[in-house]
Amino acid sequence: MKEFAYQRATRVRDALTLVAGNDGARYLGGGTNLVDLMKDGVEAPTRLVDVRFLRLDGVAEAADGGLVIGATTTNSDVAAHPEVRRRYPALSQALLAGASGQLRNMATVGGNLLQRTRCAYFADPSEPCNKRAPGSGCPAIAGEHHNHAILGWSDHCVATNPSDMAVALAAFDAVMHYETLDGAGEIPLPEFYLPVGATPQRETALPPHALITAVALPGAAVSPRSRYRKVRERASYAFANVSIAADCDIRDGVVRNARIALGGVASRPWRARAAEAVLRDGPATADRFRAAADAELSAARPLRDNGYKVTLARNLIEAVLTELTEPTGRAS
Structure with a gap:
């Protein structure tokens, strides 16, 4: 060092x-x-x-009925907060699935949003990597990529975003707040992470030298029955092969609204807009859930060794949406 x-x-x-x-x-x-x-x-x-000693920690009520989470709040404190658990259970579940208790006690909300990919080529300075050294290439495309992207990747990078928390926040349409010397700003979470394109080293829309100060969760149109599910290669302390954060407003057997984001499949939390469109105003049935999953995954481009993620993502979408139709039990 x-x-x-x-x-x-x-x-x-x-x-x-x-x-x-x-x-x-x-x-x-x-x-x-x-x-x-x-x-x-x-x-x-x-x-x-x-920045841990800045007064940016804690969870507070927002004027619109949502919650504002300070950027230096630890992942453990957010996951355990009674209002987060009651009103945004997918966020609490995502944080608990994201790391060991020791790491959650240290990791902050702002840092979680900015964590870098766990691609082995990125983490090894002896290897080329367009994200670390632009223009050097992406050896993962032809090399080890079984847990890399199937959606939204480019010839410049196939790495995935590792954050569980960001998947839940993207599904909830959370808004990230930041400060610069020129003043304050905000960015909706689905717009915070940039498409990988030809510049994988540019990961977020955060202005240079800006400091994340808070994340705001909306107070309207969010069901307290949301769900986060993560599939990984071992039971603890592992990054997602595929994960999902989902929230559905189902009334009289009809999906009035749906929010779905996927993790482990792209360079950023993947908001499943195509699946949401298929679900909206349609019947809450297994056939419609399968059609929604197929619509979203029609854009998938699996690599040589990660085609299993397409099947895994399809099954995960169907399973979690089915759970959300249950009147009581696991999805509550």
Whole structure:
């Protein structure tokens, strides 16, 4: 690990000033991803600005009836918050599925949103990687890619986004709030992560040197029966092969509205707009759920070794939507 400066910020303005104009500076939250990347030689910041002592933690009621979650709130605190568990259960479930208890106690909401891919080629500086070294190539396309993207990938990158929390937030149409020296801004979560395209090194729409301050969950049109399901290769501390966050408003056997996002299938949380369109105003039946899954996955482009994800995603969509039709039980 290379030498770096460490400074602790106690005010947002101070944190922004310490990072401004310094491309080698990084904000430090829980450090559960950044420190690992520093150890691997992927990240080599010249300055770390510790933001854990900013007054950006906690969960509060919003004016629209939703919730505002501070960026330095730990994943454990969000997952355990009674209002999150009651009104947005998929978010709590996603966080609990995302990591071990020790990591959840350290990891922050802002850091979770900005964590980098776990692609082995990205994490190895001896390998080419367009995300780490633009223009060097993507060896995963012809190499090891069994857990890489099947949707939205390009010839420049097939890595997946690792965040469980971001999948639930994307399904809920959450809004990310940030601060810069020029003022505050906000970005809807489905627009926060950029399409991979020809510039995989540009992962988010966050302005340079901006600091995430909060995530707002909407108060309207969200059912308290949402569900997050994650399929992984071992029971704990593993990234998703495929995951889903889903919320359906079902009345009199008809799907009035649906929100679905998939994880483990793309470079960003994948909002399943095609599936939602098939479901909306249609019967809540197995045939319609299967048609919705097929509509979404018709755009899938599996690689040599990850075609299983198409079948897995289809089955997962059908299973979770079926759970959400149950009057009581697991989906409640």
